[in-house]
Amino acid sequence: MSPAKNDHVDVALVGAGVISTTLSVMLRELQPDWTQLIIERQDIPASESSDPWNNAGTGHSALCELNYTPEVNGKIDTTKAVNINEKFQVSRQFWSYLVENGTLGDPSEWINATPHMSFGHGEKQSAYIKARYEALKDNPLFPDMHLTTDPEEFTAKVPLMGKGRDFSEQVALSWIDAGTDINYGALTRQYLDAVTAQGVEVRYGSQVTNVTREGSGWKLTVKNLHNGDTTTVHAKFVFIGAGGMALPLLQKAGIPEIKGFAGFPVSGQWLRCTNQELVDQHAAKVYGQAAVGAPPMSVPHLDTRVIDGKKGLLFGPYAGWTPKFLKQGSNLDLFKSLRPGNIPSYLGVAVKELGLTKYLVTEVLKNQAARVESLREYMPDARDEDWELVTAGQRVQVIKPAKAPTFGTLEFGTALINSADGSIAGLMGASPGASIAPSAMLEVLQACFSDRIDAWTPKLKDMIPSFGGKLSEDLALYNQQWDRSQKSLKLA
Numbered sequence: 001m002s003p004a005k006n007d008h009v010d011v012a013l014v015g016a017g018v019i020s021t022t023l024s025v026m027l028r029e030l031q032p033d034w035t036q037l038i039i040e041r042q043d044i045p046a047s048e049s050s051d052p053w054n055n056a057g058t059g060h061s062a063l064c065e066l067n068y069t070p071e072v073n074g075k076i077d078t079t080k081a082v083n084i085n086e087k088f089q090v091s092r093q094f095w096s097y098l099v100e101n102g103t104l105g106d107p108s109e110w111i112n113a114t115p116h117m118s119f120g121h122g123e124k125q126s127a128y129i130k131a132r133y134e135a136l137k138d139n140p141l142f143p144d145m146h147l148t149t150d151p152e153e154f155t156a157k158v159p160l161m162g163k164g165r166d167f168s169e170q171v172a173l174s175w176i177d178a179g180t181d182i183n184y185g186a187l188t189r190q191y192l193d194a195v196t197a198q199g200v201e202v203r204y205g206s207q208v209t210n211v212t213r214e215g216s217g218w219k220l221t222v223k224n225l226h227n228g229d230t231t232t233v234h235a236k237f238v239f240i241g242a243g244g245m246a247l248p249l250l251q252k253a254g255i256p257e258i259k260g261f262a263g264f265p266v267s268g269q270w271l272r273c274t275n276q277e278l279v280d281q282h283a284a285k286v287y288g289q290a291a292v293g294a295p296p297m298s299v300p301h302l303d304t305r306v307i308d309g310k311k312g313l314l315f316g317p318y319a320g321w322t323p324k325f326l327k328q329g330s331n332l333d334l335f336k337s338l339r340p341g342n343i344p345s346y347l348g349v350a351v352k353e354l355g356l357t358k359y360l361v362t363e364v365l366k367n368q369a370a371r372v373e374s375l376r377e378y379m380p381d382a383r384d385e386d387w388e389l390v391t392a393g394q395r396v397q398v399i400k401p402a403k404a405p406t407f408g409t410l411e412f413g414t415a416l417i418n419s420a421d422g423s424i425a426g427l428m429g430a431s432p433g434a435s436i437a438p439s440a441m442l443e444v445l446q447a448c449f450s451d452r453i454d455a456w457t458p459k460l461k462d463m464i465p466s467f468g469g470k471l472s473e474d475l476a477l478y479n480q481q482w483d484r485s486q487k488s489l490k491l492a
């Protein structure tokens, strides 16, 4: 066997999904002299959550997702929505910079303009959609927001949802045309093409099986999954972008910051439309409200996709359950992640999240007829034969430790964990991870390379002009960057 090229590197990144590759590109821009190695257990990149059919491809910026605008004491709280939107503006600026400097290729291979819509039916949901519209419509981060309650306009906007509907029940639909559909798999591959052309090695078919301290850096044990050989990689800085496996690998590293954290796997399924005539009649991502007691990740949506230049249509997600931490993982993943330190976290969630348990049991018992019945809430004329079931990516929801008597709490976002000395970090959790990866990786840089941030700031401002500030507080810069990204990303 020929010796591995990069056994001693400045930076080792575990996983070739959208998160590690975002950091890889960022670090190449900031510190091109650092050696980097990406280690991936599969033979191809982005075959787990970042694969386009394994996630919904929504460019999450809170334009339509109702879980980011909860009603609190009769008022719509827009704090989370503005926060997610700000983070997505970071992504737009970063991608524009990379397209403009030729690092990324044709953006239409991975990002496409797709209206984002929010849907409510019945008196209560419709009143909420209207209140949300009123709360957001004058905020520049939510440009040109519209609302209709008129059946004719509703049917003209979303024909599949209007046809066959009994409009004696109220409906409300709000929309912003400037939403996006993103193929995170294609974006990952463009990132990889760029960094490998600049000397970054990607080692496929190679699984990191252990992570141990070595002086001020780390030693990774890597198993070649084709011939069983084991090698070691020595790195000054390690990033664990291993999706659902980030938790077990951070546990192996033994850093105190991961103590008490646990992971709750939830698998997803979509109904994918097989009838191209129907696919062509829908052009939007339409998000509704989660069923009572159901978690935010279960919010149903009828979603246009653009994958490899072809339009698709999906509805879901439906939840399933397996103890695996990756779609192509092992049934032992959950059990192997149990530690004396995180058992109270699991117990806390088991007691507090009875609604989640009930939701999962109901979902797992759904057959095709029951799934299409749920779809009919959105598309009244849906027929079983036009839809096939596909398995989506595996989510591992983060359970954060908390002190007794509350024990653990289930989180529905993403969580960054890093060691106090900044030599290792990892990202756990699911949505909105891919959409806000550039902003999450800026957090990694700030947490792990605080001694370099000052020197990197001019370049960071070049890459992300709003770096260090907020676009919501600088309208002129927001307008300038919005117009720039609409043009550079071919969204206008």
Ligand SMILES: Cc1cc2nc3c(=O)[nH]c(=O)nc-3n(C[C@H](O)[C@H](O)[C@H](O)COP(=O)(O)OP(=O)(O)OC[C@H]3O[C@@H](n4cnc5c(N)ncnc54)[C@H](O)[C@@H]3O)c2cc1C
Pocket (backbone or CB within 6 Å): 014, 015, 016, 017, 018, 019, 020, 039, 040, 041, 042, 045, 046, 047, 048, 049, 050, 051, 054, 055, 056, 057, 058, 059, 060, 184, 206, 207, 208, 209, 241, 242, 243, 244, 245, 249, 268, 317, 326, 392, 393, 394, 395, 427, 429, 430, 431, 432, 433, 434, 435, 436
């Ligand atoms: C059903 C669903 C819907 C979603 N919808 C959206 C959405 O609409 N918008 C959005 O922004 N986000 C969405 N997300 C979240 C998004 O998909 C993730 O945030 C993102 O893909 C995570 O990227 P990643 O690189 O961290 O993980 P992954 O893409 O899972 O990549 C991790 C990689 O690490 C590799 N790996 C794991 N363990 C090891 C090891 N020990 N050694 C070597 N390699 C290893 C894996 O093989 C994999 O390739 C969704 C997720 C799911 C599951």
